[in-house]
Amino acid sequence: MENCIFCKIANGEIPAAKLYEDEEMVVFRDLHPQAKVHVLAVPRQHFKLFADMNAEQAEIVKNMLVKIPQIAPSLGLADGYRLIVNQGENAGQTVFHLHMHLLGGEKLPE
Numbered sequence: 001m002e003n004c005i006f007c008k009i010a011n012g013e014i015p016a017a018k019l020y021e022d023e024e025m026v027v028f029r030d031l032h033p034q035a036k037v038h039v040l041a042v043p044r045q046h047f048k049l050f051a052d053m054n055a056e057q058a059e060i061v062k063n064m065l066v067k068i069p070q071i072a073p074s075l076g077l078a079d080g081y082r083l084i085v086n087q088g089e090n091a092g093q094t095v096f097h098l099h100m101h102l103l104g105g106e107k108l109p110e
């Protein structure tokens with residue numbers, strides 16, 4: 001999607017500290033980390049919300065949820081992490097391309 005920062009990161013148009021990528025998703029460091037390790041897992045396909053997903057995109061999200069625990073140790077998240085997916089303006093979503101925040105690398109506040 002034009003003018004979507006996460007589409008541009010996914011396709012390499014703008015740089016990011018990428019830690020993992022495959023045909024369906026990219027994982028890169030958040031620009032403004034809220035924990036010792038703060039990365040974003042982003043599907044390459046552009047959609048804003050879980051509510052907007054088609055069947056193919058739902059399958060991609062399912063695959064992401066399988067892959068994230070597999071790659072977590074390589075991201076510095078072996079001892080656990082918090083997974084946050086902001087959905088919409090009231091939740092504080094600021095980038096309207098679905099993304100999962102993975103926070104960890106330390107004991108997080110309750």
Ligand code: AMP
Pocket residue numbers: 005016029030031032033040085086092093094095096
């Ligand atoms: P959200 O508030 O859930 O939409 O989260 C968007 C996140 O994207 C924020 O934590 C930002 O710090 C992060 N972010 C915005 N632009 C970039 C960028 N160019 N590279 C990495 N992270 C970014």
